[in-house]
Amino acid sequence: MAGSSHGHTPAAWTGVTIAFIGFCVAGAFMVMDQPAGFWAGLAVVALGGIVGWVMSAMGMGQPKDAHKALLMTQERETAPVKG
Numbered sequence: 001m002a003g004s005s006h007g008h009t010p011a012a013w014t015g016v017t018i019a020f021i022g023f024c025v026a027g028a029f030m031v032m033d034q035p036a037g038f039w040a041g042l043a044v045v046a047l048g049g050i051v052g053w054v055m056s057a058m059g060m061g062q063p064k065d066a067h068k069a070l071l072m073t074q075e076r077e078t079a080p081v082k083g
Contacts (some may be wrong), residue, residue, distance in 0.1 A: 011060045026042050
C-alpha cells in the first residue's frame with residue numbers, strides 16, 4: 001500500500017486524528033465510569049469519519065481513479081519483456 005499513497009491525504013490524516021482523540025476520550029471516561037463522557041468520545045469518533053468523508057468530497061482525498069492507475073502501472077512493470 002505504500003506505493004499507492006493509500007491514506008496519505010489531508011482528509012485521511014484529519015479524520016484519523018479526530019477519531020483517535022475520540023477513542024482516547026472514550027477510553028478515559030470508561031475507566032472513570034462516566035457513561036456520558038464515554039458516549040461523547042464515541043460521538044467524536046463518528047465526527048472524525050464524517051470530517052474525513054467531507055474533506056474527501058471537497059477534493060482533499062485520494063482521487064477516485066488512483067487505484068485503477070496503480071493497477072495498470074503494476075501490470076506494466078511485471079509484464080514479461082518480449083524481444
